[in-house]
Amino acid sequence: MNDTIHIYHTNDLHSHFESWPRIEKFLAKRKKWHEETGDEMIVVDVGDHIDRSHPFTEGTYGKGNIKLLNEAGYQYAAIGNNEGITLPHNKLDELYINADFKVLAANIYDLNGDRPAWAVPSFIHETKKGMKVGLIGVTAYYQKYYELLEWKITDPFQAIETEIEHLKNKADIIVLLSHLGLYDDERIAEDYPDVDVILGSHTHHVLHEGKEIRNTLVCGAGKYGYYVGHVELNGIGHDMVKKARVYEPRNLEPAQGEEHFAEDLYKAGKNELSTIVAHLPVDLTSEWFEPSDLPRLLCEGLTEWCKADCSFLNSGLILEMLPKGAVTKFDIHRICPHPINPCVAELQGNELKEILLQSKSEEWPELQIKGLGFRGRIMGNMVYDRIEFNGTDIKINGEPLHKDQTYRLAIPDMFTFGHFFPHLQRLENKHYYMPEFLRDILELQICKAGSSADGLF
Structure with missing residues (x-):
């Protein structure tokens, strides 16, 4: 059987819509080409198309993104962590209700064990x-x-193995949509030679011509719509010829209306988030390198929300100040767009002291951060609630810190990822609050500030 199959793939758009009109036009043009030559075309997205840091995604809970995928003719999609763990349960359950494509998710279930x-x-x-x-x-x-x-999420390798067994005697070619990251993709290619092609994502890697590992072609198309991946397959089995490449939308033909497309989606999101939540009697300031109102209010709210003994966070989480007057949900999203959750770590006093002293490092304020849910620019100064420093002596709630006492420390969840605080990363006794984001706490605090200026300033 001589058939040529073209698979076009995107991943990790993260609601960066600037290139989307060109991507859609490119796919439509390619569809016409392949129909004329009698070749097969398959279009897939490999997850993290949505990102709630964008008001259009936030305002529609991702359904606007699904509409865009429908209009561009996508046939299959995997889910990424931004679809899976930044949406409340009911919103993920509703996300794909109008999808014209099939959602491939082999390792997610309801808690009762049923597949959604x-x-x-x-x-x-x-x-x-x-x-x-x-x-x-x-x-x-x-x-x-x-x-x-x-x-309920299950081990993806076990899920892959199960589906390979199901498919290998029924399918001529096996293609994996993997939102696992390049390291795991390479491991799959080594361990599961029945997989012919892996379309990767999650780690935002770009493999311009793919990477051959044993019998498998491993692919990746970067992030933010900077690339569209293309895999061409000819033949089957050991005689199959596999080719991979990527296209850069910036080098593709312009699309009609592209100059206003992203701006229009932003405005649509702003309109969806236009509900007024408070009226401020005064301006609320936000500074990254000196004390200011909004970071302090968020830090105080974090302690209260988590029923913690104390908290700290970085002032760079707040991107702008709020002027007095009406405050909408869009305003709160604009100044705190991060998909970051509250977290509580339970620590002994000596552990807490070590972390708090680390947080005073002079390197933090200017540190530029990418990923981990952070959608700002720099760390900014640390802000503390119910924590006092006198050199290396520390008080919690006005009392000297006791090394053998257990404390509940509230923090942004990003402090438990990466390499900010290694002990927090390793610590077992952590609780994440989901689906709440930091901006939900900030909204409550701003509502309090709107109802009374006394005691908050």
Whole structure:
């Protein structure tokens, strides 16, 4: 059987819509080309298309993104962690209700063990000439976070193995949509030679011509719509010829209306978030390198929300001040767009002291941060609630810190990731509050500030 199959793939758009008109035009043009030559075309997204840091996604809870995928002719999609663990349970359950494409998610279930109605673990795409392409989708194994949102996530490698067994005698080709990251993709290629192609994501890697590992072609198309991936397959089995490349939308033909497209989506999101939540009697300031109102209010709210003994956070979480007058949900989203959750760590006093002294490092304020949910620019000064420093002596709630006492420390969850505070990263006794974001706490604090200026300033 001689069939040529073209697979076009995007991943990790993160609601960066600037290139979307060109991507849509490019895919439409390619569809016409392949129809004229009798070739098969498959279009997939490999997750993290949504990002709630964008007002259009926030205002529609991601359904606007699904509409864009529909309009661009996508046929299959995997889910990423931004779809899976930044949406409340009911919002993820509703996200794909109007999707014109199949959602491939082999390792997510309801808590009762049933697969959600919107997901299938794999699917066989049959070409016009009768070739069968088996497609599998898996997402990152963030077990603790999915459980907090009342989902059950299973080991993706076990899910892949199960679906390969299901497909290998039925499909001519097996393609994996992997939202696991490049390291895991390379491991899959080594361990599961029945997988012909891996379309990767999550770690935002770009493989310009793919990477051959044993029998598998590993691919990745970066992030933010900077690239569109293209895999061409000819033949089956050991005689199959596989080619991969990426296209840069900036080098593609301009699309009609592209200059206003992203701006219009931003305005649409602003309109969705236009509900007034408070009226401020005074301006609320926000500074990154000196004390100011909004970071302090957020820090105080974090302690209260988490029923903690104390808290600290970085002032760079607040991007702008708020002038007196009406405050909308859009205003709160604009100044605190991060998909970051509150977290409580339970620590002994000596552990807490070590972390608090680390937080005073002079390197923090100017540190530029990328990822981990942070959507700002720099760390900014640390802000503390119920914590006092006198050199290396520390008081919590006005009392000297006792090294053998257990304390509840409230922090942004990003402090438990990466390499900011290694002890927090390793600590077992942490609780993440989900689906609440820091901006939900900030909104409550701003509502208090709107009702009374006394005691807050």
